[in-house]
Structures are given as structure tokens and as C-alpha cells.
Amino acid sequence: MNGARWLCLLLWTSVAFGAAAGDGRLFFSRTFPGSVPPYLEVRLEKTGDAEYREAPDEELPLKFKLSEEETAAVFALAEKLDYFRHPLESPAKVAFMGTKLMRYESGDGKSAVKSEVKFNYSEDLSAQAILNWFERMAESAELRIDLERAAKYDHLGVMHALETLDAAMADHRVVATVQFLPMLDRIANNETYMHTARTLAADLAGAIRSPKK
DSSP, X not given: OHHHHHHHHHHHHHHHHHHHHTTOEEEEEEEOTTSSSSEEEEEEETTSEEEEESSTTOSSOEEEEOOHHHHHHHHHHHHHTGGGOSOOOOSSOOOOOOEEEEEEXXXXXXXXXXXXXXXXXOOOHHHHHHHHXXXXXXXXXXXXXXXXXXXXXXXXXHHHHHHHHXXXXXXXXXXXXXXXXXXXXXXXXXXXXXXXXXXXXXXXXXXXXXXXX
């Protein structure tokens, strides 16, 4: 009888966790005093909606949306890591590279289904892969912030921001690329910016709309 009860409990837990995983969210933060920024976080919903913050209490996060393929890839890695229910820290002695926190939360925000893990460095290939995704999300957000700031306050700095974005795209460091289109179109169509900047903005927008396969 006790064995049957334990089996039922196990099945119930699996079903509950699986159902929650269907509409859950992922949270990532990196705390690294002395770096720029010293703190960052990314929140990703199963719908692909994401938010980037540089302070836990930031009220106006930068919002963007991953594609279905990008979102599926990130959540598949989270599932492969058992939704962060096991340690990921490597026993190897390495330099401090910032405290990473990865957390899974249920979609409704009320369920007890919640798990997280902290580490400095992990040798787990899936952990490295999902960390790369989160870092690319953060990097993309920072590139967008820099571009929008330059477009608004530093017209001479727009070209540098565009060249930095161009290089990041060439290195496949940029995700949710459509988030850049409104600003790129604005620069390309505004004669107050340098001709070279307008041309590069138009080229980047074209590359995003018609990516090479």
C-alpha cells in the first residue's frame, strides 16, 4: 500500500511539474561586481516575451520577443537540465566570472513548482549552452540600449553603435533581431544622420528582414 502511495505521489508530481513547464518562465541573473553592468537579469516567458534589467527593482525593463525557434531552443535546454533542480557548479578551480542564477518558475506565479541553481562556472555542456543564450539576450539588449541612446543624444556616435551591432550580428551574438527594426528604419529614413550611418542602418534592416540561409 505504501508503495502504491509513493507511486501515486511520484506520478502526481511529474504531471504537476510537466503541466507547469508548459506555461512556465525562466529567470537568469549575473552578479559580477566591477563589471559593466555589475548586475543584469533576463526573464523569458514560454511565449518568447522577454525582459532585460540592470537592477532587480528596475521598473521599466527593456522588452523584446524571441522567435518561436529561439524560445523552443532555450526551453529545451532548461528541460534537459531538469529545470535547474541539480547542482551545476564545476569542482575545477577557476577564476571568478560572476555568480549566475538560473531559475524556473511556474506560469501562474503561485504554484510551488519552482527551482533554481547558482554557479560561477559549469562544465555541463547544456548549462554552457543555455548560459550562452542568456548572455546573447543580454548582449542584444545592451546593443539596443546603446543604439537608441546614440540615436537620441549622440548623432555622431550612431555610426559606432551601428558598426558594433553589425559586428555582433556577423558573430551570431544577436537574438530577437526584429527588436532593432524600428530604430534602424528611423535612422535609415532620417536625413539628420550621416549618409554612411543611414546606409548601414538600411543594410542591417534588410539583413534582418531577409536573413541568409
